[in-house]
Amino acid sequence: MDAPEKERTAAAGVALSSEVARFEAGAMLRAGGNMASIGVLNEGHLHAALKDWYARPGDQVEVPVESYQVDLVRDGLLIEIQTGSFSNCARKLRDLVERHRVRLVHPIARERIIVRLPEGGRGAVRRRRSPKRLGFERVFEELVSIPELVAHENFELELVATREEEVREWVKRPRRQKYHWRVSERRLLEVLAMRLVTNPQELLELLPRTLPEPFDTAELAEAWQQPRSLAQQVTYCLRKAGALEETGRRGNARLYARRPMPAGRLAGQPT
Secondary structure: OOHHHHOOOOOOOOOHHHHHHHHHHHHHHHOOOOOOOOOOOOOOHHHHHHHHHHOOOOOEEEEEEOOEEEEEEEOOEEEEEOOOOHHHOHHHHHHHOOOOEEEEEEEEEEEEEEEEOOHHHOOOOEEEEOOOOOOHHHHHHHHOOOHHHHHOOOEEEEEEEEEEEEEEEEEEOOOOOOEEEEEEEEEEEEEEEEEEEOOHHHHHOOOOOOOOOOEOHHHHHHHHOOOHHHHHHHHHHHHHOOOEEEEEEEOOEEEEEEOOOOOOOOOOOOO
């Protein structure tokens, strides 16, 4: 893949009503007219829309590989789109990566529009723009499930910055009388940017440029203006991937420094 592919942008605003119909029609065709096909029936709007956007001519869709179902296959590269927790696909990825090249594609909502459905089905739909703008660093919240895979020569991680609608509905908690707002669906509106990570060194590039060397998690959290809990997840993942090493302590705080890339694990040439 050339440099523009490693961080490409696209203005792909969609009209949701027509797009949903198109994705369902596409899924029907891919399933041979049977919407009950494995992997199609259970996918949500965000997953289906992102798969449709990501696919290229010639890609195989919803392919059985060994005992698994894979979203896309492109010239021998297995592409798995994961919109939720990486723990849900950790076993699958660890198994497949031993015999196949695997790319995990993960969307991160840089911009969100919150859509609240009327309570009890009565009233108007309410929409507002969320003030939160999430960056690629939020991938570490999920990467804690599979941090060592980043160092595997057959594994790639592609991060997708999106603009989304987050649909919430007012529902009763299970086994309780209290109601709460539950996210019922995420809808893709636009793909804003993409970033491909092929080795641990490229994960280090997500760290703030102003970060001192060595640093502790408090300094990382301050540089990013993010919770310290996220900074702790970052250092855990980078240590497991072999990109960081603990160099000592400053009081009770552990200090970390970047590790040079081992010979033989340089940036690959992904498809």
